[in-house]
Amino acid sequence: MNDNAFTALANERRRTLLLNLLASNPQDAGVESSTGESVLTDAAQRAQTEMYHVHLPKLEDYGYIAWDKDANEVVKGPQFHEIRPLLEFLASNSPE
Template sequence: MDLSGGLSTDTALELLSDARRRELLMALLERDLRDDGDARLPVENLAESGGRDLELRLHHSHLPKLESTGVVDWRRNANEIRTGRRFDELRPLLRLLRDHPDVLPGDRP
């Protein structure tokens, strides 16, 4: 992935294509809005509802994918994530999803 330009539409939609990543990014968006841009989320809080399987997927799939695109800054030593240098590029899509759940297709089991 070329990090010199902006996130492509395909990359942004791919990042949002997984329900767990969307939940994580929405939680980070809400925390970012409350904390004036210094959002931090403990990774263990993200995994507590999904058990060990979710924890493994976070550590081996979701967080590396989000970190490699610059959307999150994963601080492994502190076991937390923060908004990354590219988070603002996803912010409009995240707000759209948050603000219009009634007109957008919902998640289906």
């Protein structure tokens, strides 16, 4: 275990993404309008921009995710096994 794992889990958005990946390989999904275009609030747009420019690159650098920017797809990365024990602990001790 290294400090990257704790840095990755320190942010709620990164933590949520990694916990979702623990259960499956989710795709980035926006709310689509009837025209097929994504409809996002200002806050959602800011969160999406932050995810794209900060959180996804950091998780990809650590190897916890593999990110296909063109397909807008995120899946478990080659080093996901390093963070899995912490994610399993968090998931099993979640207040939900």
